[in-house]
Amino acid sequence: MRIYPTMELQNGRCVTLDKGRLNDAMIWHVDPVETARSWAAAGAEWMHLTDFDAIEGRDTNAALVEEIIRSAEIPVQLAGGMRTREQVTHWIDKGAGRIVIGTLAAWDPNLVKELAKLYPDQIVLAVDVWQGLVMTEGWRTQSAFTPEAFIDAFAGIPFAAILITDIDSDMEDVEAQLGLISGLAQHSRTPIVASGVVRKADDVSRLAYIPNIAGALVGRALFRKTVDLKEALDMAQAAHEPVAQFQ
Incomplete structure (x- = not known):
């Protein structure tokens, strides 16, 4: 399992949000570039990088994201505001490894299927779930899709992964999140990346x-220092190492 240290940007600063509320950000006084290098x-x-300004249609962070x-x-x-073919291709051309x-x-959906085939293993499908339905537009608009139906609509498409966020229990109820995420992982043939579940190192082992x-x-837990990145990386790697059999 791979750990993605996660940075979220708003107005050039590292922030974290509670349930996606853009007007109520917690600011972390760190240098984004040096943090990424660390x-x-x-x-x-x-690493995973979300541009909250881009979600609102602003390019405030574009130069910083490039750096x-x-x-x-x-x-x-x-991730953040990828709502046209041009935005996706722009950031792939700028060197982004994957686009969410x-x-x-x-x-x-047809455009996204086309982009995934054009850029195999570079497109990640985000499935943000609230009250049993998929949310769009930065968690502001509820769609008519269940997460299972949404995933099924893209069956066989060569996504790099599917990124699952359970907004209902964001940073509150780990057991509920693990239930949703494990169910969708079982439902999907595409590998799942979990968002918002890791608060402490033990959560890495459980996942x-x-x-x-x-x-x-893993974002907020790194900035709060409730998770040490090196420890989380070691635990994720050790979880699937082969164990010698007793003779």
Whole structure:
């Protein structure tokens, strides 16, 4: 299982949000570029970056996002406001390792299928769930799709992964989140990346043993220092190492 240290940007600063409320951000007084480099130095193979300004249609963070992509020393999985073909291709051309798409998949599924085939293993489908239905537009609009139906609509498409967020229990109810995520992991043939589940190191071990969970985003816990990145990386790696059989 892969750990994705996660950074969220708003107005050029690292932030975390409670249930996606953009006007109620907790600001972390760290340098985004140096933080990304520190994650690479700790042994992370990827990082995840969400641009909250892009979700609102602003390019405030564009130069900073480019700098992080250039200097992070690990591939960047980029999310936020990817609502046109041009935005997706722009950021792939700028060097983003993967692009996360949610709202556009609900608006124009055929375009997203086309993009996934054009950029195999570079497109991640975001499935944000609230009260049993998929949310779009930065968790503001409830669609008519159940997460299972949404995933089924893209069966056989070569996504790099499907990113699952349970908004109902975001940062509150780990057991409920694990129930939803493990159910969708069983339902999907595409590997699942879990978001918002890791609060402490033990959560990494619990996730690692759920079939078809390929990764986990870890953001707020890193900034709060309730999770040490090196420890989380070691635990994720150790979870699937072969164990010698007793003779």
